[in-house]
Amino acid sequence: xxxxxxxxxxxxxxxxxxxxxxxxxxxxxxxxxxxxxxxxxxxxxxxxxxxxxxxxxxxxxxxxxxxxxxxxxxxxxxxxxxxxxxxxxxxxxxxxxxxxxxxxxxxxxxxxxxxxxxxxxxxxxxxxxxxxxxxxxxxxxxxxxxxxxxxxxxxxxxxxxxxxxxxxxxxxxxxxxxxxxxxxxxxxxxxxxxxxxxxxxxxxxxxxxxxxxxxxxxxxxxxxxxxxxxxxxxxxxxxxxxxxxxxxxxxxxxxxxxxxxxxxxxxxxxxxxxxxxxxxxxxxxxxxxxxxxxxxxxxxxxxxxxxxxxxxxxxxxxxxxxxxxxxxxxxxxxxxxxxxxx
Numbered sequence: 001x002x003x004x005x006x007x008x009x010x011x012x013x014x015x016x017x018x019x020x021x022x023x024x025x026x027x028x029x030x031x032x033x034x035x036x037x038x039x040x041x042x043x044x045x046x047x048x049x050x051x052x053x054x055x056x057x058x059x060x061x062x063x064x065x066x067x068x069x070x071x072x073x074x075x076x077x078x079x080x081x082x083x084x085x086x087x088x089x090x091x092x093x094x095x096x097x098x099x100x101x102x103x104x105x106x107x108x109x110x111x112x113x114x115x116x117x118x119x120x121x122x123x124x125x126x127x128x129x130x131x132x133x134x135x136x137x138x139x140x141x142x143x144x145x146x147x148x149x150x151x152x153x154x155x156x157x158x159x160x161x162x163x164x165x166x167x168x169x170x171x172x173x174x175x176x177x178x179x180x181x182x183x184x185x186x187x188x189x190x191x192x193x194x195x196x197x198x199x200x201x202x203x204x205x206x207x208x209x210x211x212x213x214x215x216x217x218x219x220x221x222x223x224x225x226x227x228x229x230x231x232x233x234x235x236x237x238x239x240x241x242x243x244x245x246x247x248x249x250x251x252x253x254x255x256x257x258x259x260x261x262x263x264x265x266x267x268x269x270x271x272x273x274x275x276x277x278x279x280x281x282x283x284x285x286x287x288x289x290x291x292x293x294x295x296x297x298x299x300x301x302x303x304x305x306x307x308x309x310x311x312x313x314x315x316x317x318x319x320x321x322x323x324x325x326x327x328x329x330x331x332x333x334x335x336x337x338x339x340x341x342x
Contacts, residue, residue, distance in 0.1 A: 010072035013049050016042065017079030024086065036090035043083040050080060077128045085120040089113050110191060111162070157192045160208035164189070170218050175286050179215035182206075183286070199287060225258055225282045228289055230296060233274040233312040234304070240267050243275050243309065250303035251281055256292040258282040274312030 020042030027035045092112050125131045170176050170186055176196065177183035184198035194211050196204045219226055234243050244265050251263035263281035270276070279300070283292045304311065 009049065009052075010076050013046060013076040014072060014079065016046055016049065017076065017083060020046070020079075020083055036087070036093075039083065039087040039090045043080075043087045046076075046080050046083055050076070074128055078124055081120050081124050081128070085116050088116050092116075156209040157207050160212040161189070161191050161194075163212055164194070164208060169216055170220075174218055174220040175224060177217040177219055178206075178211075183219070185287075219286050224285045226286045226289065227280065227282050228257075228293060228296075230279040230281075230293065231268075232277045232279060232300060233314065234277060235310045235312045236270060236272060236274055238275065238309055240270065240275055242307070243267070243277055246303050246307045246309055247277050247279060247300065250299045251279060251296065253303075254281070254292070254295050254299050256283065256288060256295045258284060274315075 020038065023038050023042070024035060027038060089112075092109060164170075172186055172189060175183070175185050182196065182198070182204060184196040184204065186194060187197045187203070188195035191208075193208060194206045196206060198204055232247065244267060247265040248263070251257065251265070252259065254263075257263060258281070261282070263279065266278040266280060268276045268278045279296065281292070281296065283289055303309075
């Protein structure tokens with residue numbers, strides 16, 4: 001046993017710190033609350049023991065300890081700083097869990113954890129081992145400038161990821177659409193990139209710096225229902241009111257579309273050839289657009305056949321006819337006649 005009167009308290013402090021690490025690991029990652037309680041209890045116990053022994057972990061003179069107690073004091077202060085870091089990180093993780101955004105806030109959590117570990121490392125170097133931290137920080141600043149120039153793209157992705165996380169234009173699980181037509185569900189968002197699962201069941205990896213610059217539409221907000229517009233051309237020989245009734249009844253009989261709010265039928269245009277009806281209906285999620293559109297087309301076809309409505313030819317089939325051409329003038333009545341016969 002050491003002659004120094006602080007030897008026994010320092011031994012107990014080291015045992016307390018090591019016991020805290022052991023119990024912390026035994027709690028497991030799936031019990032963050034229990035881990036936080038353990039961290040707080042052991043950190044508080046170590047703090048009380050250090051203060052009662054007259055040892056300040058952030059301000060210890062070498063003359064206070066001598067002989068073998070010096071090594072024990074150093075290890076005790078290092079363990080105290082480690083427990084301080086873990087307790088702080090535990091508070092951060094508990095806050096993120098209580099905020100119910102554990103996946104979306106992963107980037108912020110990682111940055112905070114990295115900042116805590118960096119700060120504790122500098123504190124240990126400066127307060128425990130007495131190394132001039134100012135000189136070390138100045139030297140590391142030069143290194144940081146060199147690394148920053150070499151990693152411009154990576155740092156751009158990092159800060160863009162921070163901006164996206166703070167701005168929260170989307171969350172994990174949201175369906176987004178980019179200005180270039182890329183769309184899908186967000187499945188991962190980390191410090192460098194965002195991963196989107198497309199309808200083709202492919203994963204598109206988008207660097208955060210690129211994602212922050214393009215226009216983005218969140219199809220999940222305020223809810224995930226998605227509006228689909230389908231244009232139907234009916235021959236002009238039919239009464240527009242009858243066309244609207246048939247189309248509305250057909251939409252009300254579709255099972256793949258949302259009925260609340262109810263689908264709508266808008267008569268957009270009429271000419272000598274056709275009545276143009278715009279069918280507006282919603283689906284529960286953008287992923288259901290194709291089966292819903294297929295069902296609506298099938299039901300519209302059956303309803304028109306049952307109610308004697310005939311379809312008109314596409315506008316391109318007669319818009320390109322030039323009145324100055326004699327053959328075209330003969331073709332125009334034939335197109336109109338065929339449209340009425342459909």
